[in-house]
Amino acid sequence: MPEPIVQVAPAKINLALHVTRRREDGYHDLESLVVFADVADELSAIPANTDTLAITGPFSGGLSNGDTNLVARAVAAFRARWPDAIESGLALRLQKNLPVAAGIGGGSADAAAALRLLAGMAPYPIPFANLSDLAAKLGADVPACLVSAPLIAKGVGEKLEPLPDFPACHIVLVNPMVPLATVDVFRRLRAHDNYPLPELPTPLTRPAQLGIWLAETRNDLEPPAVKLVPVIGDIIEQLGQTQGCILARMSGSGATVFGLFGSSGQAHQAAQVMRAANPDHWVAAAPLVLP
Numbered sequence: 001m002p003e004p005i006v007q008v009a010p011a012k013i014n015l016a017l018h019v020t021r022r023r024e025d026g027y028h029d030l031e032s033l034v035v036f037a038d039v040a041d042e043l044s045a046i047p048a049n050t051d052t053l054a055i056t057g058p059f060s061g062g063l064s065n066g067d068t069n070l071v072a073r074a075v076a077a078f079r080a081r082w083p084d085a086i087e088s089g090l091a092l093r094l095q096k097n098l099p100v101a102a103g104i105g106g107g108s109a110d111a112a113a114a115l116r117l118l119a120g121m122a123p124y125p126i127p128f129a130n131l132s133d134l135a136a137k138l139g140a141d142v143p144a145c146l147v148s149a150p151l152i153a154k155g156v157g158e159k160l161e162p163l164p165d166f167p168a169c170h171i172v173l174v175n176p177m178v179p180l181a182t183v184d185v186f187r188r189l190r191a192h193d194n195y196p197l198p199e200l201p202t203p204l205t206r207p208a209q210l211g212i213w214l215a216e217t218r219n220d221l222e223p224p225a226v227k228l229v230p231v232i233g234d235i236i237e238q239l240g241q242t243q244g245c246i247l248a249r250m251s252g253s254g255a256t257v258f259g260l261f262g263s264s265g266q267a268h269q270a271a272q273v274m275r276a277a278n279p280d281h282w283v284a285a286a287p288l289v290l291p
């Protein structure tokens with residue numbers, strides 16, 4: 001039996017997300033500081049006669065392993081774009097550790113992991129720019145997930161500026177286990193032309209520096225999401241009061257809330273507090289993925 005080829009699909013966190021414009025096509029232009037935490041789905045592949053997808057793990061329930069799964073869509077799109085790159089079929093296994101429709105880009109991270117995995121198997125180099133163009137067709141967050149390191153995203157997520165340095169922060173993620181569809185949150189958004197992100201300090205190396213910058217920013221999707229799922233507001237308040245929490249805010253279109261911490265000890269302590277207070281919620285603590 002050959003060794004499986006493995007790619008991790010880390011959780012995406014929008015530390016700040018400003019909605020700057022409603023476009024003609026109904027989508028919105030965003031400016032977002034995007035980071036990734038070392039809590040992840042995991043995708044593995046073994047050469048086989050045909051392509052198959054098995055889904056395991058705590059959040060596999062209810063996810064289709066058919067053509068609509070973002071991993072299957074990524075594989076199909078890759079094979080259509082580079083038909084001679086991988087001749088064998090692939091037995092794919094997705095370990096689903098991240099909650100679904102949670103604002104932490106699980107499906108997008110899985111699609112990006114599939115693209116990285118296939119590109120790594122190809123017998124010739126696949127230019128990153130071409131892979132990124134294909135990623136954008138699969139979903140707004142897929143190009144950022146392809147990078148999986150701190151970056152500023154603009155447009156609908158296709159314009160990316162990876163950051164050369166970033167403070168070694170720790171993240172606590174809390175999800176109330178209420179799925180929230182991105183489209184519903186955008187539909188409830190009232191102000192579509194908010195101000196852009198302020199300039200980031202350079203070099204950006206200390207958590208406290210990041211905290212000062214973040215205090216000038218927001219997640220514009222948070223108020224409409226809290227209206228739809230009020231418990232998000234309660235989590236932000238609780239997490240914000242834990243010791244050492246630099247900032248508590250919702251990620252993406254929710255419902256996951258993140259807490260930002262300067263040390264691993266404080267993050268794990270806060271995660272314990274949140275677990276004890278909310279035994280039904282999903283809680284994870286992890287370091288950020290650094291550049």
Ligand SMILES: C[C@](O)(CO)[C@H](O)COP(=O)(O)OP(=O)(O)OC[C@H]1O[C@@H](n2ccc(N)nc2=O)[C@H](O)[C@@H]1O
Nearest residue numbers: 014026027028029139140141156157182183186252253
């Ligand atoms: C909000 C973010 O999580 C920030 O990272 C992402 O931009 C969302 O990206 P995503 O999950 O890939 O979003 P999609 O599934 O493509 O969008 C679902 C729906 O949300 C709305 N939508 C989404 C992204 C965007 N920039 N503007 C929008 O108005 C559109 O009505 C779209 O039909």
Ligand SMILES: Nc1ncnc2c1ncn2[C@@H]1O[C@H](COP(=O)(O)OP(=O)(O)OP(=O)(O)O)[C@@H](O)[C@H]1O
Nearest residue numbers: 069070100101102103104105106107108110141252
């Ligand atoms: N591999 C996959 N993992 C998770 N969701 C998937 C997958 N494939 C398809 N989907 C579908 O994609 C939708 C969005 O799921 P996902 O977890 O990516 O949302 P999200 O965390 O809100 O993303 P974002 O942060 O980009 O808004 C779900 O309704 C789900 O059914």
